Amino acid sequence: MTLHRLIAAERRRERRRLRQAGVCAAAIAIASVLLLALSGWFLTAAALAGGAGIVAAQAFNYMLPSAMIRLLAIARTGARYGERLASHGAAFGALARLRPALYRAVTAAPPFIALALGRGEATARLIGDVDAVEWRFVRLSGPWGVAAALVSGAVLTSLGGWLSMVATLACVGGALGLAHAWADQLEQPGRAVQEATGALREEVAAMGGAAAELRCFALEDWATTRIAAVSDRLAEAQAQQAAVAARFEALHAISVALAATSALVLSAGAGAPIAALAALAAAMTADATAPILRAMTERGRLREAEARLETLFAAAEERPAADGACDANLIIDGTSFAPGWRIALTGPSGCGKTTLVEGLLALRPFSPGRVIIGGRDAASLAPATLRATFAWAPQDAALMAGTVRDNLRLADDHAGEDRLWQALRDAALDDVVRALPAGLDTWLGEDGARLSGGERRRLSLARAYLADAPWLLLDEPGEGLDAAVAAQVARRMDARLKRTGQGMILISHRPVLSALCDRQWVADGGTCRSAA
Template sequence: MSRADMDRLLAEAIGPERRAFRIAGALAAAATIAAVLLLGLSGWFITGAALAGLGGVLAAQGFNYLVPSAMIRLLAIVRTTARYGERLYGHRAALMALATVRARLFERILSVRDVRAVSAGDAVTRLVQDIGALEDSLVRKPALPAALAGAGIGLVLTWLASPWASLALLALIGVLVLWAHLATPRLLARSATDIAAALAWLKAGMVDYASASPEILAYDLAPAIERSLANDTAELDGARRRFARGEAIIDAGLTLGGGIAMGAVLVISKAALLMTVLAVLAGAGAIEALSGYVRGVSRDALVTAALARLEDMAGERNAPVRAGKEICSTPTRPIIAFDRGNLYLRREPGERLGIEGRSGSGKTSLLETLAGIRPAERQCGLYLDDQPLADIQPETLRASFALSPQDAQLLSGTVRDNLRVARPGLSDEQLWAALEVACLAADVRAMPHGLDQWVGDGGARLSGGQRKRLSIARAVLAGKPWLLLDEPSEGLDMVTEARLARRLDTWLRETGTGLVVVSHRRALLALAREQHRINL
């Protein structure tokens, strides 16, 4: 995925929320205008009241404090209400847009040619951490209209005191914006990249260590892992300190700019004291209004690093097929063929093939290639509807084959959750029917919560045989033209194995589904009328 693709994805995700972002921007501008006016009017009011008090009783009685005090209260209410509305609309729009981005990127991960190339820990950290970094940029989208509105009202108020003061403020605002854009890549880019990499490495490691916790305890690896995590944490802390130092330098420039703005307006202004005080504080408010925008520019370093990692994660997009080669659409009843020199096998829809061979001969690789999980080599000798698998997109293969792998991966949810992954719209009756085929219905009925029984992290609360049969039930529910079974009876006793073979045979005949089964067990190989021992 290129940066242009990522920008296009973000634009598509933001599209439905564009109106909310516009409202948030308008409210941010209103809040900033109210804040600058409030600051300037408060200074004018306090100075006027002080001068009236120094002028004696008559001057104090003649000072109209009702109108400015009412305006101050009104501006305070407007500022608070507008700021609340900006946060409400801006954060909601950002969260909704990022939810869409996560879903689209997850689809990207599933559409790569080699799904195994994306580790679970890395995918999780990028979909959570790196997209979370984008949240800051989306939440800060109203900062630009707020900065423009604050600068505009500040320039108008300083113009009332002196046009030259207004021009000086405008020049200073330009210098501060330029400072932010020039200093950010120099001070923050490297440390932002280091933070993203270190944090992702740490989180991915934690995910992997958590999944291997039994082995870590069994082999007493905890002390070594603690030392490794301490080193990773030290690298992360160092990168964060460098980033905080760079941000402090940029913020110091903004603070210095605010002081210079106040001093410049005070020196240049030739207006009366009240208007001069109003202009000085309005200038300070205009510089303060820039803070959100400057902070957003600074945080762009983190966003850039996150985007680079997201582009890299989805970069293994399906490779384009050779020009002029027509790609078959999703076949309704595809024919599969195996061409291995002295062995040529062709199976029509509904036919069955049993494959056996020594461990490591490539039986699992064959099924994963058919299922679109492993990339097909051009010389692999596998064909779908007379087209080489290497010329067919993984989406087509995944629409044709339902795989129950040797090492079944389950969701950390309920039995129902794991079954409904197969396809949308499944009823409980269909779930129970599939469990009957997989010889798991009795086990699920005996569970305290039935279909709503939680299976644990990755199915840890189920036995190996139950996990295998739940995977078979899920593949049955997928309703694909071909069923791929990899060692389907592993972990089962002989009685359950024989019952599973009978029920699968009945289901295959009733549905007309084709079968490719890999097994060392004769009972499951007997499902196919032909068995071949091949060395792939």
């Protein structure tokens, strides 16, 4: 489904609340225009009647207008409350369905697109885009308010003559038209701000990553100056954007003054009370465009956000399901490995071990003919089949923001307590988890921030244990463990593999772990040695 159709469907689904918000917005506009117009008329008419003597004053019907004024004041409050509630309700309703749909599209996009979204700037932009699209639902009631203001303004100013009405409508229409034209000019500074933000993020990341080099050369001040320069460029772009947005403020203020003045002057012939009524009605009609003018300053950003999200939806592709149970016999670079074997994948760092591992999981493209699984070329197998064949503990021991349980259940959604604890025990982490304040349900923070590096790695290992796959694919599971723990992990890993009969492909620099392997595969520029 495309984003466009999704948004249209959401508008249909939320039409009750959106209509409610629109009606309330219209009520606010009408009440605002009427409240001031009626007050102005009442005041002026009262002054005339009062000036004409006590009899005229007694005859003046003051009950109805004054009651109306109080009623309008209350109605406007109620309508504003209702409008905010309904429009936010619609936005949150849309959010609840747009986010999962977007995530589904992201997971179905080819890995090189999907995984690129996980990097700083891309993630931040994605979140910003999603926000922009969701919050447009809050603003959908804007046009209702303007339309209602225009109608009530037209009716009231027409009491002062058609010229007064035309002038008011021309002022408001002119302001809207001008704003419409300016909104397109905002797209340029908007893009400049986005580019400058991206450049800043890159500069900051580059300097942060080169901290040692900078300190060595005593270049900290130089680096700071460079970041300051990029930061100034961003500030410059933002100032430009503010300058264009500031025009909308000026336009609003001037259109209010112009509408009020022209209505007053042009309806002077209809008498002071009507002129007062027309002037204030015209001012409030022009004032009612404020929400829509504000929304227009966001139009370019929204359009770009939608276009970017639309490409994500377009990139999503249908994935074939796992094509049948896979026989777990492996042939890598011509060498056969039977299920249950333990293979040490070795080679100098940088020779592509991790690349190969990620290829086996269909996280990156894979040259055909290199790996044969169950008689079929791995490059032609469905990603789901490959991922069902290997249980992975990644090199960076990536964890999700969540609890211990959340992270473990990623591998096996239905695992019971016993199974979870057994996996933790086999990864030598059970004591650590037991000591956490809420045990399995302890919140770990982003990327397992609550755990130490070694604990994160063992949790990642326990997660791989829980996946029901014929091969474990362990990328540096012993990194950052002290000697005693590494030995314990190795012992329990050995026992677990004997019990489950799973095979293992292990990348590890630690002798105590690689000693578990009975086969070696040297990934050295494609050459491969197998040793019993």
